[in-house]
Amino acid sequence: MDLISNLALGFSTAASPENLFFCLIGVLLGTLIGVLPGIGATATIAMLLPITFQLEPVSSLIMLAGIYYGAQYGGSTTAILINMPGESSSAVTAIDGYQMARKGRAGAALSIAALGSFFAGTVSTFLVAVFAIPLTAVALEFGAAEYFSLMVVGLVSSIALAHGSIVKALAMVALGLLLGLVGTDIYTGTPRFTLGIREYADGLNFVAVAVGVFGIAEILRNLEGEKTRTVLMAKVSGLWPTKDDFKRMVGPVLRGTAIGSALGILPGGGAILAAFASYTVEKRVSDHPEEFGHGAIAGVAGPESANNAGAQTSFIPLLTLGIPANPVMALMVGAMIIQGIVPGPNVATEQPTLFWGIIASMWIGNLMLVVLNLPLIGLWVKLLTVPYYVLFPIIMAFCSIGVYSVNSNVFDLYAVAMFGLGGYLLVKLRCEPAPLLLGFVLGPLLEENLRRAMILSRGDPTTFFTRPISAVLLAIALAVLLVVFLPSVKAKREQVFQEED
């Protein structure tokens, strides 16, 4: 069996003492920052990204993946304990999780979230392993036109999931794509939009843009109304769920895992959508729908499983096609490129240790989260009381070191300040930064494939519609765009995001 030998290779890579260590560090750092309110998974990874560049490619990606689900886990912890979701995908968890905590069942809620996540993580890691190779085979059939269309699907889906105005999200994608094009044109060598600054000839540094737009902008927003954080901390006791709890979480966990795994694969979708879908389903199938909103166990177990499964399977488009499904995956693409790995279907065949090592490390990381974090919950709770004004000078110092250490280019540091200011102003203008970052990463790829497709078709733009795979992908993109503009869906979408806030 190929699958088993591949997984064995993966586990032997991921279980090397060095990689285990970096996986552990990643998971701990991720949880640590994920717990601190106001900083979500994307900002966390953006800020910690530079730290990993000194490592081997495998270790660095394992650590980043660890940060990703660590942060997600940390986000659920704050959602349950202080009704403050560390990130949007755990917003649903806050609804019932916090109610459970207020009823003195914080410990049980945390364990249910952790166990549900672990189960979902195990299943979806296996799914990633099963589907990765066949999908890679499909991906090798892809030509320039198909890649172009696929990226269009990804960008359109990121618009559908952005908060607020769709027109603004579209504009953010366009701006992101333009910023991605800054630098030397690959075909002619002409410098573009560099304002005559030679240091920007290789393009704007991805890390600088990500740290600025997500990290610095977030710090500035938190500094806006400095209020004393009232930590209405529920006492954490009775960590282990009762037999009855277990009985009631089995169904939601299974359904959540299925929903999450399916939605996670969609480009642009992933964890947030999965959590909302699961909550809706649980509410509908429950025998006691009136319990929802008042501490229903299914309302914690389902969405938590779903968002973890979705987080895991969103690696599938990244690993097989090299297309990031969400901003976090966009950061992973950036990390891979800086490590000299071109993400795409060739990774599995050319770098099997890397490919399977990452997949295996996902499961190991999830295991670590359960084993380590349940006993450590007391520590995370204490962390919530660290005042914010102590945190951000630390964050600023690490950002500066990190960004500089990537290329030793001081202009990257100026770019951080510039994009921090820009990102903050855009947030103030109620624009979502996520589509911008996705556009920034995809910009050069999109242009390259567009130009190549046009050359291959001798300037005939119908090539995108006459090639079947490309046509289907564009049809999907169009369908998504039409759906988000439908008045009924638009209203529903606004309602969903309102709840989340």
Place this chain on the structure above:
Amino acid sequence: MKQFEFDSTNAICGLTFIALGGFFVYQCLNLELGTAFRMGPGYFPLVLASILTVLGVVVLVQATRVKGEPMGPLALRGMLFILPAPVFFGLTVRGLGFVPSLFFTALIAAFASSRMTPLMALLLAIAITVFSVAVFSYALGLPFERFGPWTRL
């Protein structure tokens, strides 16, 4: 006749998009456009920049229809101290060296909060510097000069 009202946030947002789009369009004019068959360096960016400008106009028009919430206060003090921190680091890391440059960077950033006292900021900056030098310079072995040429008289 009701009073002419508009959503100031969206109006600024629309104008920003138009300005950015216009800037990129202007820059594209100096680039070779090429044809759809063989696109030059300016073709795709020009299309994008035009889309951005048009979307800016749409947002601006929408701003006159609906009234939204105001933008809220800007974190002026935050911007005043947070944004110069990485710039200062960039300007001095080669000259002053890693240790002093990082110390001042952390110190500048610390004053972004109105709750920070000078003593606290000083202690925090020292702690950050000691920790970072130990981790990044000694443990990870990043090739930074700890004290640069400006510190040697």
